[in-house]
Amino acid sequence: MTGLRQKQKADRNHRLLRAATDLFRQGGYASARIEDIAAAAEVSVGTFYNYFDTKGDLLLAIVTLEVEEVLTAGQSLLANPPASVADALHGLIGSYLEHALIYLSKEMWRTAMAISIEHPDTPFSARYTKLDAMLTDQVCALIAELQRRGHARPDVSARDIGEVVFNNLNMMFIEFVKSDPMPLSALRSAVERQTAPLAGLLSTR
Amino acid sequence: MTGLRQKQKADRNHRLLRAATDLFRQGGYASARIEDIAAAAEVSVGTFYNYFDTKGDLLLAIVTLEVEEVLTAGQSLLANPPASVADALHGLIGSYLEHALIYLSKEMWRTAMAISIEHPDTPFSARYTKLDAMLTDQVCALIAELQRRGHARPDVSARDIGEVVFNNLNMMFIEFVKSDPMPLSALRSAVERQTAPLAGLLSTR
DNA sequence: GAAAATTATTGAGTTCATTCATTTTTGAAG
């Protein structure tokens, strides 16, 4: 039996995630020292590095948990989408955005996105990238579903449009987290404005 | 007269940029220590920090020089664009992309983009962001020009489409620099595929 | 259930970006 070790490991992992989440939210990512996080999780610095490759990898572990929730929330919207292309796309995008800042600060997002670009090969960075791809797939799937239901023109590539819609959203989200004063409402309306012509292109007048 | 001081300052600035460009290209951004860069520029570590806020700011200074060239190259294409929307957009995008890796490695791009996201308020980061906005403007201006010439439908917002096209390109470029094996040709064809429906939307059949 | 083998933890040590008190250089004034 190898039970004790497994449980202790899961426990330490959980304590580290919890401690880091608290500290990152409280004083910001930059101010939380590994020493602090390790101490709060009742673990040594060396042990921290048995669980996460880098400080950034820990942040990405936290952020990917959030992205997974966003992905799940999106699934329910896919099940029966609004009949209008614009409403469906805005609904999905709105669902993504409303989740964005519940648990994570702009600084956390900024740092996480920066790390996933700068160190794409760290374990949780790869996971983050994969989740982004799954979000893209979800947008594409929504469009394909609308086509299947006859709510969108079938002669336009769902894949192409879906990718463009998501990439645009992602880039705008980056702009959003780069600017501390920018409100979520401004992001949402900008993205709706930009997405509208694409919805028009897809809709069966 | 205050000439000597000015000249020495410009000189040191130039030596630092040159030394850093060489070292970044040679051994990579991460491996180049401030001490090395300062030594190569015949300057002390402390002096380095009189010229640039951080190591990342120095990289962004180098990268923005490159983006400025890309922007200038784009202007000439704007002067008389191809009559087909698709050709015009692909031409501009192609011009951007062909410049991308001449002077800068993928690692340099990755790091630069990461820093501009993570530290948006550092001086050269702000400049990088502004240049991105100018590239967006350029794409929008191209579309507007095509509309003026009757080569694109006037009833679609040039701004909206231009922003979407550039944001998509930017996001795809990020994916490209994240993946060392991905060739420029793959990026180019993916972006052309994605952009094609938008060109279709704009074109006066 | 003791010994061996495996797997984890530990924290002092290393490295590197960044800072800052001191010294040096330049420009201005008399």
Added chain:
DNA sequence: CTTCAAAAATGAATGAACTCAATAATTTTC
């Protein structure tokens, strides 16, 4: 040409992420 003030340069000191050789805990073997 000195003297003084302002501006810049300097490099030793600081701080934080990350490493690694030594130690400890768990599991396996007999």
